[in-house]
Amino acid sequence: MPKMNTSSIHGGEDLIEGPVTFITPIYQSAVFPYPGNGEKKFRGRPLKYSREDNPTNLVLEKRLATLEMGEDALVFSSGMAAIAACLFHLLEDGSKLILSRDVYGSTMLLAKSFEKFGVKVELRGPDVEDIIDALHGAARNGDGKLVVFVESMSNPFLRVIDLDLVSSECKESGAILIVDNTFATPLNLQPLNHGANIVVHSLTKYLSGHNDVVGGCVVSDSRSIDGLWYVRTRLGCTLDPHASFLILRGLKTLGARLKVSQENARAIAEFLEGHKFVSKVYYPGLPSHPSYDVAKRLLNGFGSVVTFELKGNGSTAERFLRSLKFIKPSPSLGGCESLASHPASSSHKDLPEEEKVRLGINERLVRLSVGLEDVDDLIEDIDSALAKAHGY
Numbered sequence: 001m002p003k004m005n006t007s008s009i010h011g012g013e014d015l016i017e018g019p020v021t022f023i024t025p026i027y028q029s030a031v032f033p034y035p036g037n038g039e040k041k042f043r044g045r046p047l048k049y050s051r052e053d054n055p056t057n058l059v060l061e062k063r064l065a066t067l068e069m070g071e072d073a074l075v076f077s078s079g080m081a082a083i084a085a086c087l088f089h090l091l092e093d094g095s096k097l098i099l100s101r102d103v104y105g106s107t108m109l110l111a112k113s114f115e116k117f118g119v120k121v122e123l124r125g126p127d128v129e130d131i132i133d134a135l136h137g138a139a140r141n142g143d144g145k146l147v148v149f150v151e152s153m154s155n156p157f158l159r160v161i162d163l164d165l166v167s168s169e170c171k172e173s174g175a176i177l178i179v180d181n182t183f184a185t186p187l188n189l190q191p192l193n194h195g196a197n198i199v200v201h202s203l204t205k206y207l208s209g210h211n212d213v214v215g216g217c218v219v220s221d222s223r224s225i226d227g228l229w230y231v232r233t234r235l236g237c238t239l240d241p242h243a244s245f246l247i248l249r250g251l252k253t254l255g256a257r258l259k260v261s262q263e264n265a266r267a268i269a270e271f272l273e274g275h276k277f278v279s280k281v282y283y284p285g286l287p288s289h290p291s292y293d294v295a296k297r298l299l300n301g302f303g304s305v306v307t308f309e310l311k312g313n314g315s316t317a318e319r320f321l322r323s324l325k326f327i328k329p330s331p332s333l334g335g336c337e338s339l340a341s342h343p344a345s346s347s348h349k350d351l352p353e354e355e356k357v358r359l360g361i362n363e364r365l366v367r368l369s370v371g372l373e374d375v376d377d378l379i380e381d382i383d384s385a386l387a388k389a390h391g392y
């Protein structure tokens with residue numbers, strides 16, 4: 001069985017027959033001869049129309065399934081499309097969806113919108129004990145079909161959920177566990193190996209890695225993917241093959257990129273932890289992080305996002321962001337460029353005040369998606385912006 005870096009370069013490449021090339025071609029075609037490709041079946045289906053299947057996408061799907069140790073995968077036009085299709089496929093009138101309250105804001109809003117179809121949506125956690133308590137409650141009440149949605153590494157505090165614990169409780173309660181593995185990446189964690197049923201990703205982030213394409217995927221067992229294939233075909237949220245090509249290209253350097261960005265992130269986290277203008281640092285590779293023990297047990301690497309709290313107030317954070325030179329302001333993550341965001345005014349802006357307080361989101365928090373620049377330049381950039389933010 002090839003290892004991860006080999007799979008991210010070669011996974012799925014044997015799927016397409018024809019002229020030999022190292023680069024997966026872009027099948028920029030909406031239609032295929034049908035009947036005509038009938039003898040050449042993909043997933044037991046003839047190739048007909050790109051909303052259903054496209055050969056470039058099929059290579060990416062096989063590569064992603066290999067990386068996440070799943071039987072099969074599907075690619076979508078965005079991470080949100082992947083999550084929406086998954087929930088649409090699984091939930092029905094009377095189902096209960098238990099959602100960790102620190103999931104990505106759009107995921108939370110999307111989940112809430114299923115209430116109008118008779119789905120009971122319960123926001124719990126982020127402590128694992130509270131999610132388990134919700135599961136026990138639902139099982140006791142005899143709630144309908146149970147689905148649990150968590151992120152393996154949460155935003156912006158990088159809490160690492162104990163997947164072994166949650167998945168065994170889900171199994172006992174008959175719940176389906178969906179894990180958003182966007183922040184961790186399959187190189188650091190493979191949730192299916194820890195008992196999850198379904199893994200979703202925003203491919204927009206680390207897996208494509210260059211801030212130049214939007215996409216999403218779902219990885220699971222063949223049966224679940226087969227059911228989801230019909231949903232994707234009906235909703236029409238398949239990935240465009242050109243985007244697929246860019247993601248296949250980005251994936252080839254995932255291991256190399258992550259190695260550098262994680263080393264940079266650790267150096268920055270350690271630098272910030274001793275800084276006179278910083279009151280708190282969140283990086284799961286630091287012993288001071290509340291998830292350090294779980295992170296050490298579950299992860300192969302601690303990721304490339306560092307969150308910290310500046311001394312001062314909201315204006316200090318704003319001045320800090322405006323004073324950065326190389327690190328650009330943006331709420332995204334996972335690309336070559338280092339980015340900085342202010343959760344209170346971007347990703348978490350629309351949360352009710354009491355929810356922000358419960359999660360610990362305050363005006364002084366800054367999240368860094370650490371990229372591939374020379375770390376000395378990044379540290380100098382941060383140090384100088386911290387000084388400027390404090391009036392020096």
Ligand SMILES: Cc1ncc(COP(=O)(O)O)c(C=O)c1O
Nearest residue numbers: 078079080104180182202204215
């Ligand atoms: C953890 C997580 N999941 C899902 C998404 C949605 O992905 P996309 O923007 O590709 O739709 C995001 C986007 O930021 C995210 O951070």
